[in-house]
Amino acid sequence: MENKLKIHNTLSRKKELFEPINSPYIGMYVCGPTVYGDAHLGHARPAITFDLIFRYLTHLGYKVRYVRNITDVGHLEADADEGEDKIAKKARLENLEPMEVVQYFSDRYHKNMDQLNVKNPSIEPRASGHIIEQIEMVKKILEAGYAYESNGSVYFDVKKYNKKNNYGILSGRKIEDMIANTRELEGQSEKKNPYDFALWKKAQPEHIMRWPSPWSDGFPGWHMECSAMSTKYLGEHFDIHGGGLDLLFPHHESEIAQSVAANKMQPVKYWLHNNMITLNGQKMGKSLGNAVSLDEFFTGKNDLLEQAYSPITIRFFILQAHYRSTIDFSNEALQSAEKGLKKLFTAIKSLDKLIASEKSTSNIKALREKCYDAMNDDFNSPILIANLFEGVRIINSIKDKKETISAEDLEILKKLFNDFVFDILGLKTEETTGKQNELVDGLLSTILSIRQEAKSNKDYATADIIRNELGKLNIQIKDTKEGASWEIGD
């Protein structure tokens, strides 16, 4: 566990040497999905980004407690339904219990995450299961004098907080600017200032998601759940908090304010934010109506898609860009990723069959160093992948007998690919064959041996018929030096 890892901290806007508060233990909290709709490509970005970070920290030997919440209450609608809970609205429209909607979309989210080979977090708390903790935290903030009650709701007093603290420490915003620019929204008369935010919200009569509290029957404010649950499971001061860049303000800024008000200390040492995925240069988002769901990617059923893309192709595509850069979606880019991935896996198959020689013509240990350097530089997965492709070139050259490798280096190279490709990047070969395909294997090897016999007799007509007919069944025949092989096409 060498301490060379650097992480870009949004708080300082710089790369900082990563020093855990209580090594080797690391606490990491990431804002998870609001489960009122299918996960789209945008949801895959933070999931995969922080999965990569979780995997790498674990690989380095740290003991990571990774908490990723599920938001199933809170988050007000921005439109005329002010005060109504997003999930409750959806539930009413479809005559379902709110928790039924939550369960349905949570299950679908988990399925998508499995498909993307995203590991489960250590703890996945739900906001609805932590109402008491949230109420207790609101009480602490009230006691500290940084909140006020108004008509059954409780609001955070940003102006008062900002006198002794810095509301804007994370986002770089100044409260004076916010005063000048906050929009006039309905229902803000309860607030002292328009930029104050709700800690507890009184429920309207028709509002069906509600809990009792000292102030009213209602529900917790927009940002409370993350503060309450991160504190509960990771403590008042923990290592890493992650999420999408769009959550930076006001969500994360307000989380800091709440925690500082309640616990008198900065809650998080390193803030990490992943950038957005764009479509035609514009953010892909639910509210923009340009989001393509993950299921649509996997099945190809969307007019924007020229074909289906496998979950691992999507994962590879996302990892080919650095997490702090925007990444632009296009069919061309995804198809490139698909081909690159195939090249990578083809080389890994070859790696198993390589034969060691007396000495190496390439510096394998240096390659390994470069891979670690890339990941240690703020989890630079695109550089890592570039280095792995250098490894691919070496593997292919050895296979073609243009280069050689020593037995020791061969073991290092195998471990290198196993560690970085499978354990850290979390890629995996697609499940193309199952148990039932033993029969197919047998049949095809018989057919191919007959074809080989025909070829030996220079009976190319017969050989081509076999190839063509199998081709019609979407089975591709490839003649290689080691003999014919087959694979099921796309």
Place this chain on the structure above:
RNA sequence: GGUCUCGUGGCCGAGUGGCUUAGGCGGUGGUCUGCAAAACCAUUUACAGCGGUUCGAAUCCGCUCGAGACCUCCA
């Protein structure tokens, strides 16, 4: 309007003062092959514009143009 970020070759996408021709895809040439496909090897093009700092800038500073994010639920 305010705050912030970005503008790299046909496409995607790294790189933040000199060394790295990043890498992938595509294109081109080649190897292999009965032919084909696949695979492999080699190769090609860049740093939005203008000005400044510097011995030296894609990289730092300023301006111009363009794009995006946040300011309202959002990954």
